[in-house]
Amino acid sequence: MSAAARLDDPIEHTGSLTGLLAGFAIGAIGAALIVGTGGLAAVAMVGAAAATGAGIGQLIGSMSICSHQTGQIISGSGNVDINGKAAARAHVDKARCDDHGSGPNVLAQGSSTVYINGYPAARVDDRTECDAKISSGSANVFIGGETETTDAINPEVPILLERGILLIGLASAFxxxxxxxxxxxxxxxxxxxxVGNWAGGKLFGEGSDGQKLMAFGGALLGGGLGAKGGKWFDARYEIKAQGFGSNLGNVKITRRPMLATANSKGVTPEIYQKLRSRTPSKEIQAMVNKDVVLPMKDPALPSLDITKPLHADHIVPMKQITEMDGFNKLTFNNQLDVLNHKPNFSPLSETANTSRGAKTYEQWTSYKKGNIDVDPTFRNSMIDRSRKLEIELQEKIYSFLP
Known part of the structure; x- marks a missing residue:
């Protein structure tokens, strides 16, 4: 049961809209200052940060501590008083809201079981058509019943704005x-x-700060686990589409070819060093520098410029190749042939090549000395190429075995 609402009782708004806009701006500006470069990936990072900031800002703004009085109820029943004040009714009585101009706003909600002059009795926490909430009422008269909405409520945060920010976040994520x-x-x-919203409502009450925090926490936890599950799926399966039929019958989920587990730890340190001195070959080194015009922007570390010749870098790291099944059974020349497999090379700047070292592209996320993140679009494309090349290289090794 909620306290009865009366003439002159106050209404309030949260800071949700202000928080959303402030969070969006802070997220976008902060990301832009950190990224500092152009390109689709940079735009996506700014968009993702802005959408995240907007969500956090909206959450903070919706907390009760950010609520502020914006007006009061300005009409009531002509013949029913509560504590000497005219009782407020949904659909016919109005409130003044300073946040939404001088025009009155209809009380849009009331009790589904208690009626005054044929209209639902308004109570604390019921809302006006501008989405303000009645914040205070009678100290000793309480009215029960579910909430009945008699008039359309314009959300405090416009639906189109929320959907627009959601689309920005999703587009950036893709x-x-x-x-x-x-x-x-x-x-x-x-x-x-x-689930978090439901549990929070049960534990802390509907519309409470606890419910909002649990809904946000549940979304954060669920999203993180879902993303991890998606990454697990991506590593093991792929979706192939050969034209879309009316029932998506041409969409197939197939298991990615799995590499055989290495049956040894690779070659001896002496052989490794000997191989290392002969890969990449001079031909490959020349290949990655062909038609390159310096200076140029570093595709892996976008905030840097490349002024020196590019390095031919193994996409699948050399150490990983030497530990593949059967590699240590090949002749030295065949081992070199595998290591100098041309499709497995990409050009990297000296800085990027040194930073990456023997890491896979999944492991290499940043140039720590310069505090620069690896460009995510570049890195994701290399991860995809690595997966295909691992299979290709393993098949090449097997082709040399008796």
Whole structure:
């Protein structure tokens, strides 16, 4: 049961809209200052940061501590008083809201079981058509019943604005991660948020700060677990489409070819060093520098410029190749042939090549000395190439074995 609402009782708004806009601006500006470069990936990072900031800002703004009085109820029943004040009714009585101009706003909600002059009795926490909430009422008269909404309520944060920011976040995510990871994270995030919202309502009450925090936490946890599940799926399966039929019958999910587990730890240190001195070959080194015009922007570390000749870098690291099944059984020349497999080389700047070292592209996320993140679009494309090349290289090794 809620306290009865009367003439002159106050209404309030949260800071949700202000928080959303401030968070969006702070996220966008902060990311832009950190990224500092152009390109689709940079735009996506700014978009993702802005959307995240907007969500956090909206959450903070919706907390009770950010609520502020914006007006009061200005009309009531002509013949029913509560504590000497005219009782407020949904649909016919109005409130003044300073946040939404001087025109009155109809009380849009009331009790589903208690009526005054044929209209639902308004109570504390019921809302006006501008989405303000009645914040205070009678100290000793309480009215029960579910909430009945008699008039359309314009959300405090416009639906189009929320959807627009959601689309910015999703579009940015699709640039920075695979579709499977994004979709899994999104669906699991919605599920987690729904569960958190339900649990928070049971534990702390509907509309409480605790419910909002649990909904946000549930969405965060669900989204994180969903993304991890998507990454697991991506590593083991792939979705292939050969034209779309009416029932998506041409969409197939197939298991990615799995590499055989290495049966040794690779070659001896002496052989490794001997091989290292002869890969990449001079031909490959020349290949990656062909038609290159310096200076140029570093595709891996976008905030840097390349002024020196490019290095031919193994996409699948040399150490990983030498530990593949059967590699240590090859002749030295065949080992060199595998290591100098031309499709497995890409040009990297000296700085990027040194920073990456023997790491895989999944492991290499930043140039720590310069505090620069590896460009996510570049890195994701290399991860995809690595997966295909691992299979290609293993097959090449097997082709040399008796």
């Amino acid at each position: 640039v920075l991660a695979s579709p499977v990871i994004v979709i899994a994270g999104f669906v699991a995030g919605i599920t987690g948020g729904t």
